[in-house]
Amino acid sequence: MVTHLLMDDEKENRIGGAVGFNMRTGDYHVFKAKTVIVAAGGASHIFKPRAVGEGMGRTWYAPWSNGSAYALPIAVGAKMTQMENRIVLCRFKDGYGPVGAYFLHLKTYTQNANGENYEKKWYDHTKNLVGEYIDHHPTPTCLRNHAFIQEVMAGGGPIQMVTKEAFQDPHLETVGWENFLGMTVGQAVVWASQNIDPKYTNPELTTSEPYVMGSHATCSGAWVSGPEDLSPPEYFWGYNRMLTVEGLFGAGDTVGGSAHKFSSGSFTEGRLAAKAACKYIEDKKAEGIKVSEKQYTDLKEVIYKPLENYTVGRNEITGGTVSPSYISPIQGLQRLQRIMDEYVGGIATNYMTNENMLNRGLELLKWLEEDLENVGAEDYHQLMRAWELKHRTITSQCVTEHTKFREETRWPGYYYRGDHLKLDDENWHCLTVSRRDPKTKEFTMEKVPVYHIVDDKKEKKAS
Ligand SMILES: Cc1cc2nc3c(=O)[nH]c(=O)nc-3n(C[C@H](O)[C@H](O)[C@H](O)COP(=O)(O)OP(=O)(O)OC[C@H]3O[C@@H](n4cnc5c(N)ncnc54)[C@H](O)[C@@H]3O)c2cc1C
Numbered sequence: 001m002v003t004h005l006l007m008d009d010e011k012e013n014r015i016g017g018a019v020g021f022n023m024r025t026g027d028y029h030v031f032k033a034k035t036v037i038v039a040a041g042g043a044s045h046i047f048k049p050r051a052v053g054e055g056m057g058r059t060w061y062a063p064w065s066n067g068s069a070y071a072l073p074i075a076v077g078a079k080m081t082q083m084e085n086r087i088v089l090c091r092f093k094d095g096y097g098p099v100g101a102y103f104l105h106l107k108t109y110t111q112n113a114n115g116e117n118y119e120k121k122w123y124d125h126t127k128n129l130v131g132e133y134i135d136h137h138p139t140p141t142c143l144r145n146h147a148f149i150q151e152v153m154a155g156g157g158p159i160q161m162v163t164k165e166a167f168q169d170p171h172l173e174t175v176g177w178e179n180f181l182g183m184t185v186g187q188a189v190v191w192a193s194q195n196i197d198p199k200y201t202n203p204e205l206t207t208s209e210p211y212v213m214g215s216h217a218t219c220s221g222a223w224v225s226g227p228e229d230l231s232p233p234e235y236f237w238g239y240n241r242m243l244t245v246e247g248l249f250g251a252g253d254t255v256g257g258s259a260h261k262f263s264s265g266s267f268t269e270g271r272l273a274a275k276a277a278c279k280y281i282e283d284k285k286a287e288g289i290k291v292s293e294k295q296y297t298d299l300k301e302v303i304y305k306p307l308e309n310y311t312v313g314r315n316e317i318t319g320g321t322v323s324p325s326y327i328s329p330i331q332g333l334q335r336l337q338r339i340m341d342e343y344v345g346g347i348a349t350n351y352m353t354n355e356n357m358l359n360r361g362l363e364l365l366k367w368l369e370e371d372l373e374n375v376g377a378e379d380y381h382q383l384m385r386a387w388e389l390k391h392r393t394i395t396s397q398c399v400t401e402h403t404k405f406r407e408e409t410r411w412p413g414y415y416y417r418g419d420h421l422k423l424d425d426e427n428w429h430c431l432t433v434s435r436r437d438p439k440t441k442e443f444t445m446e447k448v449p450v451y452h453i454v455d456d457k458k459e460k461k462a463s
């Protein structure tokens with residue numbers, strides 16, 4: 001697992017490599033490098049998941065999405081963008097099975113508990129919040145979520161997917177099951193355990209906890225240079241996909257501001273990043289990098305400290321497993337998830353937050369960060385868990401700072417700023433960019449313009 005990036009000791013803000021440890025043997029690895037590409041996925045498990053207790057660990061986005069993709073660059077002062085833009089998924093309840101595939105392939109539809117089409121009911125209400133965005137086709141996903149959440153709060157739940165009609169066709173029934181057996185086998189198991197056959201029972205839907213990632217329909221991630229041929233001059237700083245740290249590149253979930261990459265877009269972006277990184281080296285931009293032995297031996301001590309915390313602290317335990325001196329990674333994770341859930345717009349508050357809650361969340365996150373100096377790891381697996389937790393915590397701080405900065409509700413259904421409940425194009429039709437000072441750990445925020453490469457108003461006229 002990579003835990004830290006190395007920096008050039010000679011030239012400020014230039015990359016020098018990365019360090020990490022082997023999760024099976026515990027060996028320490030030092031990679032001195034002329035360029036680094038971060039492609040470590042998104043961030044799940046930063047908000048408290050719906051699946052707790054016996055379902056713990058079940059999430060919609062990948063469980064290895066541990067926030068490293070964001071924490072690694074944030075820690076060395078790289079700029080991030082749109083980190084407030086988390087996603088909430090409408091999914092089959094308890095198994096997180098995909099509903100989009102059902103809409104597309106089976107032409108199924110949703111209804112409230114009384115069999116009514118509830119989305120129409122919330123049209124005027126939503127228009128009042130977001131204006132003409134509600135008239136876009138297809139309806140933006142967050143706005144469909146918004147109708148779902150409002151309907152449940154108004155007492156119309158549970159919301160169901162109408163499968164009983166489509167599943168009478170044997171071909172569609174097979175497709176319906178294969179959708180899960182190929183992608184989310186757990187959903188089929190949940191249905192079996194709850195005696196649900198979608199041919200005879202319309203299954204229940206729910207909205208998930210929020211996720212942060214740069215490839216799957218949200219814009220959160222690193223602020224990178226655009227490509228030479230398309231970018232406005234100030235958004236191109238020499239090498240496509242290079243972050244604001246020289247020689248540091250990103251791809252996939254790591255990179256913000258380019259929301260619809262998914263799998264093929266992510267690996268294509270990886271190729272673009274690799275080509276640009278090679279050009280950076282060919283252009284002799286990576287000459288004379290120095291990484292001192294002190295830099296990586298100091299980091300070695302930091303990385304293995306959780307093992308030391310455990311080895312020393314466990315001697316104070318007189319009964320049970322709770323130590324007066326260290327917290328375990330799972331305790332820290334659950335504390336993080338509650339902070340994010342209750343203050344930053346998770347399921348506990350129906351995705352609602354405001355400036356006061358965000359300030360309190362930031363305060364609690366700071367204390368958590370301090371306490372994570374005392375996280376204890378009993379083996380290398382737990383050491384990985386400790387570092388995942390630290391990475392998720394830095395990511396969460398950035399998400400919270402961004403959510404506080406954007407004083408509007410641009411994505412109702414993903415989260416709500418109760419103190420700024422409407423979409424505000426006049427002030428916030430922009431990208432948000434943050435930077436955390438590596439020394440002081442303080443964030444600074446700025447707005448940067450959105451450039452419409454394709455003028456959608458002209459396009460509409462033409463069509
Ligand atoms: C349920 C679900 C369904 C999806 N369906 C589709 C679909 O139908 N079509 C589609 O195109 N896309 C789909 N996607 C999206 C697609 O999976 C992602 O967009 C894509 O995987 C992102 O690629 P990535 O390389 O950025 O991250 P990932 O594929 O997540 O790869 C990140 C890698 O980094 C590793 N890593 C993390 N931290 C560290 C660290 N500190 N050190 C070392 N390694 C680390 C992880 O273990 C992982 O292997 C789906 C995603 C989900 C969750």
